[in-house]
Structures are given as structure tokens and as C-alpha cells.
Amino acid sequence: MRDDQRRQRLVDSNPWWRAASAGEDPTAWTTHHRVLRNRSEYDLGFRPTILDDIQTGPVTNLLTVLTGPRRIGKSVALLDVAATLCARADLDPRQVVYLPCDGMNAQDVHRSLVLAREVTRAIDFDQPKPRVWLLDEISGVTGWTTTLKLARDITTFGDDTVVATGSRWVAGEDVEGNLFAGRAGTTSGRRTRLLLPMTFRDFLTTSRRMTPALDPVHVSELQSPAVARALDGIGFDIDAYDLAWQDYLTCGGFPRAVAEHTRNGTVSDNYLDDIRSWLRIDVDPEGPQDSVPRLLSEITSRSTSPLNIANIAKELGQTRKVAERRLHRLISSHAALWCPRREGDRIVAGSQSKLYLTDPLLASLPSRLRAGLPTPDMTRLTEMTIGVALARAIDDLEEGRWVSGDTIGYARTAREGEVDLGPVTVPSAAGTIPTVPIESKWVDQGWKGESKTIDGKYGRGILATKSVLDVSGNVWAVPAPFVALLLQ
Structure with a gap:
């Protein structure tokens, strides 16, 4: 890409620059921007709050990485931030730089950082002004962390607010070493942020206009008297x-x-096809059209048991190496989450892990788009969804645990019974403390027998049921939707 092409991309992507230079409304672009216009076709008013501190707080030297699956709205969230910043009286809109990085290489990004400041140099006439950089899908650029590291170290880019987004958490990019080791800024703010699908609470308030009667609690307080x-x-x-x-x-x-x-x-087949296309690109670009639906179907049907990778590879007609690579890509794309076997905080070496899909829609995709594949079972979906909700709650308490695979885990008993979500240590105001163990049994009767495993292992815990509520004993029966609301 030539400099003139990079410059044009910047000008086209930041229409508020021209408006600010001409003394016109710097937010007028929001009414005709293609991405925002497309959202309006299915908008129910939901807005994630994950970047609220960026759009309403001071411009500091904070650097944060926003990650999450494709089709979740990261680009929309960045544009919402841009719109809010452009409307602020205390900022010049030309301090805001939005850079879509799709199709770029590291040199393109480096030169764009230089060109953007040059194009907007008029605002630095009296004194230099910090910028807010919104770098969209930069994680697809090989070497992006090294590029930002150098810019933070040797240019005024190190004094700016930077939000870098991406849909894949690639192990080859040293995010921690290149970006967070002394370069994430001196102000408070989460350095790693996850934008994931709506929680059950978000779903209720958005789709049913219903304010849930349960507030979230700390994951160690699920069995408190107040709850x-x-x-x-x-x-x-x-x-x-x-x-x-x-x-x-x-x-x-x-x-x-x-x-x-x-x-x-x-949900329309058209949107399900969009989801399948994303997964095929990120997970199995070399495979046939039905490869992703078949993979998701196998994962869903085995989600309540430790995953035998050799068996799933055989079922899909692949080698173990190929199956492992696809599963790794699924994890790095935030479409799935490992639930390893744990004893306390220790992962049991050599043991098989469960694998949970991070959104229920991914489990429905196979039967909707590939004839002959089974519909998902509500019992398995409930366990997966509660597990993901607990993992999200743990990451909220201690950032980085999701991307490092250090959130949830199942436990074994002496008689080879299994507790779906054993206790793990989390921070609290009183110091480190274990979470409450949770077992998922989507039943509406006969729950007492199901509670014996978790009672025998821990002498306490919650059984996530379909419709049974009983908080009278050591193990409580709590309907799964209530558990989800208490977690988030």
C-alpha cells in the first residue's frame, strides 16, 4: 500500500476531520455511516458498556486491547466511541483517529500512525494534543504488537489513548510483553477487555424489556443469606x-x-450463514462447507463430558493433529472455552478437558444449516451457558484469566463422580477466596439424588435446575436462569 492510499483510507475512515475543519457538525456522519446504518436495521437499543471510560473520561496514555468473536460488534463499539468523543466540547474531533486495519501489514500500520498525526497537525499549532486511536481488527496484522511497542517507545504515540481490537488471540503475538510491560499507561483501566455475546441479563432487558429481580453477587457469595x-x-x-x-x-x-x-x-438462516463463514475463515479455511457445522455438532453432543480428541478426530475423519489445530483456533477465536479438570487451582496434568461453546447459538447452527445433524439438548446447553457465565464473572474480577485459560474447571470425586464447576480461587475485598461449586442438572424434580455428588465432595454448592428452588440445605437447588443472573 502506498502512502497516498494509506492517507486516503484515513480520510475516508474519519469523516469528522473534514467536518471539524469546515466548522460543521462533527457528528453528522453517524446518520449515513454504513456500519451504523446496518445496525439500525436490527437495533433493539442494546449498547455494551465496555468502553464507557474511554468515551467519557479524560484522554490519557491508557492502552487497552479489546478482543472477542467476530460479528459481536467491536467495530460498532469503536464507532460509538468515536461519535461520543466527537460530540464532546472539551475535545477537537481531529484528536480521534479510527483506523480499520483489515488487509494491512505492519508497515501499513506504522505509516498510518505517522500520516494520521501529520494530516491532523493543525490542532497542534498552540500545543501538542493527545490522540485517541481506535485501531480496528489490528490483531489480523502479523507483528502488530511489535509495531505498537516501537511507536509507544519512541514517538508521542506513547502519550495517547489506544484501543486495539481483534477477533483472535494469537499466541505468536506477545501482547503482555510488547504492550503491557510498561507501555499500557499509568492511569487505571482494564488493559484486556472481552466483548462477548449478551449475558442472560442483557437478553432480558433488551428483548423482553424486563428488569431482572436479582442483582449479580460475588461468585463466592452465591449461597449467602442475602441471596x-x-x-x-x-x-x-x-x-x-x-x-x-x-x-x-x-x-x-x-x-x-x-x-x-x-x-x-x-434467527435467520442468512445470519447463521454469516456466523458459519466467520468460523470457517478462522477455524477451518481449508475444509469443506460442512466442516464447521459438523465440528460444532460433535462438540455440543460431548460438552457435558471430558473431550476425547482422538475420538472426535476419528468421527470427523481427520488426524488428531488436524483436530487439535481446529480446536485451538476455535478457542483463539473466542467461540469456545476449555473447562479443564482441576483440584483447587491446580489443573490436573494429562487429564481431558471439557469444551464449552461460548454462545448457545453456535450449538444450534449445525442442525439449522446441515441436514441430518441433531438439534442441541437443553441440558447440555444449560451446563455450557452456566459455565461460560461463571468464566466471564471470574474474568471480570481478575482481568486476563479468560484469554489465559484460567477460569473454570470440573472436579472428580473419590468414586469418579464429577462436579461440573469446582471451586477456584478469586480475589475479593477480604482477600483470595474460593468460588461456590456448581453442578448443572436441568431437572424439575428428583434433584436430591443429583445433589449427593457435590454434597459429598464439598459439603455445599448449588445445583442449577430447570425449575426447582430449595435453599434449605447444604446444597441449594436454584433454577439455571437465577444462577445466571446471580453470576452476571
Whole structure:
């Protein structure tokens, strides 16, 4: 890419620069921007709050990496930040730089950082002004962390706010060493941020305009007296939450999927094809069209048990090496999450791990797009969804645990029984403390027998049920949607 091409991309991507130079409304672009216009077609008003501190706070030297799956709205979130910043009276809109990095290489990014400051140098006439850099999908650029590291070290880029987004967490890029070791800024703010599909709480407030009666609690406080009182207070409404939970397990939390399901009663095949295309590009670009649906189907059907990679490779007609590579890509693309066997905080070496899909819609995709593949089971979907909610809650408490694979884990008993989500250590105001163990059993009766494993192992815990609520013993029966709301 030549400098004139890079310059033109910058000018085209930052229409507020021209408006600010001409004394016109620097937010007028929001009414006709293609990405924002496309959102309006399925917009239910949901807005993630993950970058609120960037758009409303001071411009500092904070550097943060926003990661998450494709089709989740990272580009939209950056443009919303740009729109809010452009409307602020205390900033010149030309301090805001949005750079879409798709198709770029490291040299393109480096030169674009230079050119953007040069193009907007008029605002530095009296004194230099810091910029807010919104670098979209930069993780697809090989060597991007090294490029930003050098710019942070030797140019005024080190004094600016930087939000770098990407859909894949690639092990070959040393994010920690290149970006966070002394280069993430001196102000407070999360350096690693996850933008994932809507939580069950988001789903309720967005699709049903319903304010949940349960507030989230610390993951160590799930069996506190205050939670028991709160659960008793909404026990009469179990059926309404159960129906909403089944809807959530059907459409998941991708914003467009929620909108389509809310308005039309189903997620369109067209959008499911978009999801499949994303996964095929990131997970199995060399494979046939049905490779991703078949992989997701196998994962879903085995999700409640430790995954035997050799067996799944045989079922899919692949070598173990190929299967492992595809599973690794699925994890790095934030479409799935490992749940290893743990004893406390220690991962048991050599043991098999469970694998949870990070959104229920991914489990429905196979049967919708490939004839002959089974529909997902609500029991398995519930376990996966509760596991992901707990992992997200743990990452909220201690950033970086999701991307490093250090959130949840299952446990074994002396008699080879299994607890779906054993306790792990998390920070709290009182110091480090274990989470409450959780077992998922989507039942509406006969739960006492199901609780013996977790009771025998820990003498406490929660059984996530379909519709049973009982907080009278060591192990509580709590409907799965209530558990999800308590977690997030």
C-alpha cells in the first residue's frame, strides 16, 4: 500500500476531520455511516458498556486491547466511541483517529500512525494534543504488537489513548510483553477487555424489556443469606424466567440474533450463514462447507463430558493433529472455552478437558444449516451457558484469566463422580477466596439424588435446575436462569 492510499483510507475512515475543519457538525456522519446504518436495521437499543471510560473520561496514555468473536460488534463499539468523543466540547474531533486495519501489514500500520498525526497537525499549532486511536481488527496484522511497542517507545504515540481490537488471540503475538510491560499507561483501566455475546441479563432487558429481580453477587457469595432471601422473594416467577431461559438458549446473545428472534421468532438462516463463514475463515479455511457445522455438532453432543480428541478426530475423519489445530483456533477465536479438570487451582496434568461453546447459538447452527445433524439438548446447553457465565464473572474480577485459560474447571470425586464447576480461587475485598461449586442438572424434580455428588465432595454448592428452588440445605437447588443472573 502506498502512502497516498494509506492517507486516503484515513480520510475516508474519519469523516469528522473534514467536518471539524469546515466548522460543521462533527457528528453528522453517524446518520449515513454504513456500519451504523446496518445496525439500525436490527437495533433493539442494546449498547455494551465496555468502553464507557474511554468515551467519557479524560484522554490519557491508557492502552487497552479489546478482543472477542467476530460479528459481536467491536467495530460498532469503536464507532460509538468515536461519535461520543466527537460530540464532546472539551475535545477537537481531529484528536480521534479510527483506523480499520483489515488487509494491512505492519508497515501499513506504522505509516498510518505517522500520516494520521501529520494530516491532523493543525490542532497542534498552540500545543501538542493527545490522540485517541481506535485501531480496528489490528490483531489480523502479523507483528502488530511489535509495531505498537516501537511507536509507544519512541514517538508521542506513547502519550495517547489506544484501543486495539481483534477477533483472535494469537499466541505468536506477545501482547503482555510488547504492550503491557510498561507501555499500557499509568492511569487505571482494564488493559484486556472481552466483548462477548449478551449475558442472560442483557437478553432480558433488551428483548423482553424486563428488569431482572436479582442483582449479580460475588461468585463466592452465591449461597449467602442475602441471596437466599432474594431467591425466596422471586420464587413465584420461576416459570417466566424458565421460558425466557429457553428462548436465550435458542437464540444466544449475538445482538443481531437476539433482534431477529425477538421480532421474527427465529434467527435467520442468512445470519447463521454469516456466523458459519466467520468460523470457517478462522477455524477451518481449508475444509469443506460442512466442516464447521459438523465440528460444532460433535462438540455440543460431548460438552457435558471430558473431550476425547482422538475420538472426535476419528468421527470427523481427520488426524488428531488436524483436530487439535481446529480446536485451538476455535478457542483463539473466542467461540469456545476449555473447562479443564482441576483440584483447587491446580489443573490436573494429562487429564481431558471439557469444551464449552461460548454462545448457545453456535450449538444450534449445525442442525439449522446441515441436514441430518441433531438439534442441541437443553441440558447440555444449560451446563455450557452456566459455565461460560461463571468464566466471564471470574474474568471480570481478575482481568486476563479468560484469554489465559484460567477460569473454570470440573472436579472428580473419590468414586469418579464429577462436579461440573469446582471451586477456584478469586480475589475479593477480604482477600483470595474460593468460588461456590456448581453442578448443572436441568431437572424439575428428583434433584436430591443429583445433589449427593457435590454434597459429598464439598459439603455445599448449588445445583442449577430447570425449575426447582430449595435453599434449605447444604446444597441449594436454584433454577439455571437465577444462577445466571446471580453470576452476571
